[in-house]
Structure formats: structure tokens, C-alpha cells
Amino acid sequence: MGSAEDKRVLHEQRLGPVVRRRDQVQPGTTDQRLLDTQPSANWVHEDPFRVMRIQSEFVEGFGALSELGRAVSVFGSARTRPDSPEYEAGVRIGRALAEAGFAVITGGGPGAMEAANRGACEAGGVSVGLGIELPFEQGINHYVNIGVNFRYFFVRKTMFVKYAQGFVVLPGGLGTLDELFEALTLVQTKKVTRFPIVLFGTAYWQGLVGWIRETLVAEGKATAADLELFQLTDDVDEAVELMTKEIGI
Template sequence: MSGSGSPDSGERDGRREQHLGPVVRRRGQVMPGTADQRLLDTRGPSDWVHGDPWRVLRIQSEFVEGFGALAELGPAVSVFGSARTRPGAPEYELGRRIGRGLAEAGFAVITGGGPGAMEAANRGASESGGVSVGLGIELPFEQGLNEYVDIGVNFRYFFVRKTMFVKYAQGFLVLPGGLGTLDELFEALTLVQTQKVTRFPIVLVGTEYWSGLAAWVRDTVIAGGKASEKDLALFHVTDDVDEAIALVTKP
């Protein structure tokens, strides 16, 4: 388009056409003004901060912040478990022992940063002089990061947070938990099964809690042809804290 008209809009075969970077808009989808004009016009509506293009930038910023905070973390293991586990309960003390054991083995502990089993693992690591990391998530029932977190990052988006759990850990220790714990568990299993990540041990701690799930995977999912027999080797179930830590920390 040349002459005195706008450099990014004009007519083509009688049709209105507008070029906005890599995007072409025609007919009724042509937008008034230019990108610079809309950027500099402070009197315009603020709806743009809720639009998808702006969300992309927020997603990008979350990746940048997460990578920046954790890039120099060193060896780490992600620990998952229920936010509803009460302090003093056997599962809480189990998480605390796991956090302590990981710290003594020279590993940072990464959790979701919330209460319950997450707090227990962070607490055990902190009490043993290890690095305690909490990756929080924005939820309607916001709980905030527990007091034992040394490095904390809060996320808006689950998928960004999940990336951090996997990228900066060399394995998962999974304590008894609910839907969020199951979500992280099966996400990790899928990544290992599809070889998106390699050498990524996944250990479920608590045979009484997890044996039913393991049996269902074996007797229903695999028996029904929905997974392979070798997929049973993607995870290990144990009650032994020392064994669990050895499995996720071995080179």
C-alpha cells in the first residue's frame, strides 16, 4: 500500500485489508487506527489487559521469573502431597523426614509451597539446613506460601508451575494426596512414558495408600490394553524413607 494512505491498510480487489505484524485482517475484521496509536492513547478502554495477547505476555513473564529464580538451584527433588495433612499426623512426620533426608543428601526440596505435606517437606529441609523451595499457585482459596520456604515463586498458571516442578527436579517423591497430587503424578508418568523426560524416578511413599492405585493400573488399565506392562516400571511404591530417597537421588 503506497501513497498518502495508511502503510498497513488499504484496498485489495475492492476488499478492505489490514496488516498488523504477522496478522492479516479483512472486511469486517479490520481494526480502527494503528498499533502505535492504540498503545499511546491513554484515554482508550482498559479491556486489553484481560485479552489473550496480554495473557501470552503474562505467561512468558511467569516462565522468565521461574527460570530466573531456580536456574542456579542445584540438584533438587519435587515432593507432592495433600495440603490437608495436619501437623503432627503420621503423614506430616513422614514428609518432614523426607525433607530432612533429601537435605542431608545434598538436594533441595521443591513443593507446591502450601500447608500440609508440602509444609512438612519444606520444614524438614529447612530444619536440616537445606534449600526449601515453594512454587505456589493463585487459587480462589488462597493459602500463601508456608513459613519454611526459602525461595518462593507464585504462579497464575498451572502449566507454567508444572514445568518448574519437572525442569528443576531430578525426580518426584509423592506422599498421599488428593486430586492435585494425582494430577502431578500422572503428568510426570506421561512425560516419562512418552520420553519427554529421561531418567526421572517417581516414588510413591505409603503402600497402604497407593497400593490400590497401583493394582488398578495393573489389573484394569494394563489388563485392558490401555497401557503396556513395562509402564508399571515407571513408578515405585515403598514405605521405606531411606529407599525412597536413594531411588530419587542416585546418579
């Protein structure tokens, strides 16, 4: 025997794909709520509207970058000083990639990102900056000639991967490590077609690589084959050669 509720007509409201019943039924219609004057702007901060913002960021990003051609994403610290050897290396890498026919994609900020954009820009190449809204963000550096600003990290990171054929990773902090390990995970799990990942600066990265080998691999949390997902170098020409060789240019 069913409950008393089962024996009567259940009050049900269908709003597109959503079904509301009992005390969750809303008064009025969707059109009515859309056209009525809003008493406040709080709705622009609610999740349904955020979905539209997320969608619009994907659309804008895809539209801006769809005709980019061959590209390499270059990651590195925003704190890299302009008078440092790391900054100069970033400039040389950006220039060499542009001269090899690649667009250079960075996070669009200062430091190592600016360096790679500067090298690409000064070489007459395509210099792309994908900025992010942060409380302390400095904005898109002036060496970028295609810039897109994002609110959401995950949308921005999709653009880094979708429109690049390889990654060059300069010394950096947590943001750089986040981007590096996401790229490694996508390649390892075959979510993307394998592409070259080059860690530039052996002295900086050797401790991390040693930990991966001596802890992750040694304890069975990763395999020895995972160490082959990336290459280390201190040579700009070798970094570019690794890009072109693995991509098949």
C-alpha cells in the same frame, strides 16, 4: 472466472504477523492504539495480554530456579494434618533429601508440602515453594526460603519438572494425582529424560497401583512396562536411595 471481489484490490491491513481484510480491518495503527489513553482497563483481562503474563511467569520462574542445582519435587496433600504420621514422614523426607544434597521443591502450601519444606529448611537445605493463585490458597508456608507464586497451573508444573531430577509423592488428592500422572506421562512418552518417581506410603497407593495393573494393563490401555515407571516404599532411606541410584549420584 473469479468473483467480482477477486477482480478488485482487496482492502488488506497487516498488523505484525496478523492480516485483516474486509470488515475486520481496524482503524488507526498499533502505535496509535498503544499511546492513546485507554477508556477502560478491560484490555488487561484479554487473551493477548494474558500471553504476556504467561511469558513473564516463565521468565520469573526460570530466573529464580536456574541456579538451583540438584533438586527433588515432593508432592502431597495440603490437607495433611501437622499431628499426623504423614506429616512427620514428609518432614523426614525433606530432611533426608537436603542431607543428601538435594534442594526440595514443593507446591509451597500447607500440609504435606509444608512438612517437606520444613524438613529441608531445618536441615539447612534449599527449600523451594511454587505457589499457585487459587480462591482458597493459603499462601507460601514459612519454611520456604525460595518462593515463586504463579497464576497458571501449566507454568507451575513446568517448573516442577524442569528443575527436579526426581519426584517423591506423598498421599494426596486430585492435585497430587494430577502432578503424579503428568510426571508418569512425560516419562512414558519420553518427553523428559527418565527420572525416578517414588510413591511414599504403600497402604495409601496400593489401591491405585492395583487398578493400574488389573484394569489399565489388563485391558491393554497401558503396558506392564509402565508399572516400572514408579516405585513404592514406606522407608525414607529407601526413597532417597532410589533418587540417588536412578539419578546416578
